[in-house]
Amino acid sequence: MAGVTPVWREVGAFTAPHPSETRFRRVLRDVGSKRPVKAANVSHMLDDDEAVALLRATTLLKELDEEDLRRLAARAVTRRYRRGQVVFTEGEPADTLLVVAQGRLKVLTKADDGRDHVLNIHGPRETIGELNIVEPGTRSASVEALEPSTALVLDRTAVWELVKERPAVAEQLIRALVAHVRRLTGANADLVFLDLPRRVAKLLLMRTREAGRPVIELGLTQTEIASLLGGSRQSVNQALREFERRTWILSEGQTITILQLERLRRFAGD
DSSP: OTTSOSOOOEEESSOOOOOOHHHHHHHHHHHTSSSOOOOOSSOOOOOHHHHHHHHHTSTTTTTOOHHHHHHHHTTEEEEEEOTTOEEEOTTSEEOEEEEEEESOEEEEEEOTTSOEEEEEEEOTTOEEOSHHHHSOEEOSSEEEESSSEEEEEEEHHHHHHHHHHOHHHHHHHHHHHHHHHHHHHHHHHHHHHOOHHHHHHHHHHHHHHHHTSSEEEOOOOHHHHHHHHTSOHHHHHHHHHHHHHTTSEEEETTEEEESOHHHHHHHHTO
């Protein structure tokens, strides 16, 4: 794809009607802000300006100047995924970096009995595949779409060139990898030392910090929460009901209102 005029190619599994230009640019403004971005009902092929705005909004690439961002955009493609569609599979060659534009993608591994263990969930502005920028090899986990999603796919070589040329990008990459290791270490420790209700409480507290307010949209079913935390749907349901009984939270579908933050923190040991 290098050396061609910056024209976007759409590599998707389904065709959807285009939303209006105004509507999608509003979504891109939300991508660049701290407001949560709700997935659109249809996917959209990003043009150059939209792609540059998305890349600039990522933690990994935010330090790049306009020229470098457009250089990356010229070598990227837009891909669209149906709910449940496999983005890539564990063991496949790892030669790309994904930037989520719309929707949510889950990173998972499969147990021998076929059950999924969700490692992480990524939404707009987040990147997937930083480890393979440094060390090309095979995917260490699979990725699937939780809902209709759109992502930019960047060639590893293009990103690695900028990492070598731009110390600021290299620093952000190191920070991303350190955060990844810390998150996995913390998750493993929680599995060993915390029971499921406390892991549910820690998830609610983490989402509250990310949202910056007591009302949070989990965006996950109880089955998906169970897969993320290493438990059963029934146990997750029981934990949430118990939190409600104690008036720590108010649960309305996937919307959770934290009523007693300090009690929830003490319970989780946070």
